[in-house]
Amino acid sequence: MFNIKEHFSATSINETIRLLQDYPGAKLIAGGTDLLVKMRKASPKCPVSLISLREIVELSQIYLTETGNLSIGATVTFDEICNNELILEKMPFLAQVAATIGGPQLRNMATVGGNLCSGAPSADSAPALLALDARLELIGPQGKRLLDVKEFFLGPFQVDLRDNEILSCIIIPLSSERALGGYYYKYSMRNAMDIATLSCASVCEIDAKNCLKSVRIALGTAAPTPIRCFKAERFAEGQQFSKELLERVALIAQSEAKPRSSWRASKEYRLHLVKVLVARTLKQAYLNAGGVI
């Protein structure tokens, strides 16, 4: 039995913000796959008030905005991302990422907003959203703000979610000109139900001359927060694809990573993984963008 003092089923974003203000210390819950596990391990003597986002229809939508961007609600589950027609048509890369999380049961419960707001350096949705230059819509008592996902991660398990604020949706810009290719590789001990030892998401487009354009590379579990490899990206931009290019880009990305040693892997092994995975994912992103080797 969890020690839950109260459970509010909010039906709107405004109601949620009011509840957050009226019940300081209350926790937001959607899938519960992080929070309930934490509560299981915490002292049963600490009663918790929960504000559930599960009934808020606006938070669970996937649609194209007026400006032609993709909007994914914070309480969309990973299973929904895997199977959503709009995502499969416009950004199948996200479906590929969503399929790497947990297992079937967890994907039916866990939400992309919950994953992002955990601020875990290993959060699987983070590298992809960083690589896609996603923007986050955050709503609080002061109103709405749009935040570049690059600015969201402040430290391990710390995100720029202010008091009484909620993440309402994730906006992914869609380029209408060129086909975008993306690929996420999650290196972990198991093939499922595991936290990434190291992960990498690469995204690129190719131009008429088959050169790499808009290259973005992001790493998970390679630093105190999920990060972009800006130097590696700048180096790759505009270049012809080649095995040598991949190796050089991977080496530069390696210099930007700041992994630590943990029980899962040593810092040295993680640095090695950065080199391997940046090359592997950038190559696949290039192929997915229509590139030819």
Add this chain to the structure above:
Amino acid sequence: MPEINCYVNGELKNICVDYGETLLMMLRNRLGLTGVKKGCEVGECGACTVLVDGKPVTSCIYLALWVDGKNVLTVEGLTASGELSSLQQSFVEEGAVQCGFCIPGFLMSAYALLKKKKHPTETEIRNGIAGNFCRCTGYENIIRAIKNVNQTSTKAKLP
């Protein structure tokens, strides 16, 4: 204590639950459906897997409150008559059951998988049961049981 209404194995139930009560506890303790097993209690082993609106979830980290207005299916609901379903029979024939503790969870995951795809590939089966752990069997027989359930068997039937 809030009151919820839900269908469990096809029957409408009206139940009072505690805020902190999990679906696992509600099914086992209030409805006597002890086929749903308590394993790790943190959503990692899959022993507590049930279907909510046709989708497998780990009931140990799913609040009972949340099942209001929904349809729950447990292992007890796989057949109406109390006989074994063809999936369950396949598990028996392929030797997929040793201690049996993980089996209800596997059956629910497999049932959901087979509803989506009648003849999954081995890779699809492995992915479909990736949230269920077994300490006894080494998984091979479980995978074969799921693979063979919709095939016509050419093996001699067990006596």
